[in-house]
Amino acid sequence: MSDQLLSLSKTLTDNGHRLTTARQVILETLVTCGGHLSADDLAAKVRDAAPRVGRMTVYRTLDLLCELGMIRPIYQGTGAAHYILMDEGSHHHLICNRCGLVIEFDECMSSEVGQALSQRFNFKIQSHLLEFHGLCDHCQKL
Amino acid sequence: MSDQLLSLSKTLTDNGHRLTTARQVILETLVTCGGHLSADDLAAKVRDAAPRVGRMTVYRTLDLLCELGMIRPIYQGTGAAHYILMDEGSHHHLICNRCGLVIEFDECMSSEVGQALSQRFNFKIQSHLLEFHGLCDHCQKL
DNA sequence: GCAGATAATGATATAAATTATCAATATGGC
DNA sequence: GCCATATTGATAATTTATATCATTATCTGC
Incomplete structure (x- = not known):
């Protein structure tokens, strides 16, 4: 296992x-x-x-x-x-609005923001998701 | 209008x-x-x-x-x-995994990352979504 | 290891959400 | 205004998701 x-x-x-x-x-x-x-x-x-x-x-x-x-x-x-x-703990996606293609990537700088929010709202953060939406290389040319 | x-x-x-x-x-x-x-x-x-x-x-x-x-x-x-x-162009959410509560917030620092990705993958970014998941104040106490 | 309280399962039924079809209609360019 | 055509909407079919409840498997304490 x-x-x-x-x-x-x-x-x-x-x-x-x-x-x-x-x-x-x-x-x-x-x-x-x-x-x-x-x-x-x-x-x-x-x-x-x-x-x-x-x-x-x-x-x-x-x-x-x-x-x-x-x-x-x-x-x-x-x-x-x-x-x-x-x-x-996290997922980072680039998603094409037209064909639905999903590209995963790694970098992210949300930890400081997350910490601030966690305190302000007394919210226990377990994970986060960052998505960028738009058009992939291929769909831009259609 | x-x-x-x-x-x-x-x-x-x-x-x-x-x-x-x-x-x-x-x-x-x-x-x-x-x-x-x-x-x-x-x-x-x-x-x-x-x-x-x-x-x-x-x-x-x-x-x-x-x-x-x-x-x-x-x-x-x-x-x-x-x-x-x-x-x-963007949405930022704090979402409770238990009760589904959604809190919206403003700050975000994804523009630099976005720019880098846009070039690397030749992806035309139109918007982004940042979600933090976890337990809200209320649900932590259940 | 065994018994018992109870969380969890799964077969069935039901409801909700999404997609497909196609003749009728409204829209923008000329 | 006319025309080619994108768009519509009523209906039907499909796919997803939820509810119910008697039966079963899991963990706890012994």
Whole structure:
């Protein structure tokens, strides 16, 4: 079991939730795929490994993971919510408004701002997401 | 007609799209409500002013506005996508992972990073979104 | 390790949100 | 005003998400 998987599982149990087989498979699948999946995509992949896991459980687990700040739903062109892993604490995207292309990047300077906000609003920050929207190289030429 | 509305309309026509009555009412409603609406919420409000506008048109117009970078869908707890106005160029949110509370704030220092990325990926940036996720004052105490 | 309280599951049903289709209509350029 | 055509909207179909509840698996304390 990878470190990442271990740490995700620990977050669950630390918050008083049970580490069921279904949840383990769901976490495993999420980590393997690196996120960016819709609930139904995930349900399908989970069923490859464990056919007995119901769709409902996937939805509920995703809700729970959101509440714990481990994942985050984002919009990715289609109507279904896609989930990204937030355990690393942040995600940075460049998103094309036309074709939906997502480029990930690393640099970010939000920590100072985050700290200030955390104090002002008494808000416990678990992660952040920075998205730039616009037109990718290809779509600018259309 | 407000400046904001005027500028939004201009973006539409500048990009070769027609300024129909339906689109005008939709833009008006969006501006009046300041965004943060789901497609169906919007459709309902639009119909108060113009009962003849169909739901389909609202969905299609929202798609178009997204493509032009004028609005952006975000997930706000519930299953339906909510749309925020992006014409000012940016949005900054503090979002509670448990109750879905959204606090808006102003400061942000993403312009330099944005500029660097824009060059590296030859990406035309139209707007950005910065979200901090965590637990609000109230939910920390539960 | 075992029993028991209870969180969690999953099959089914229901509701909500989004997308597809296509004839009818309104729009902007001329 | 006319015309080519982008846009519309009523309907239908599909996809996503939520609710319910009897059954099952998990963790705790022994």
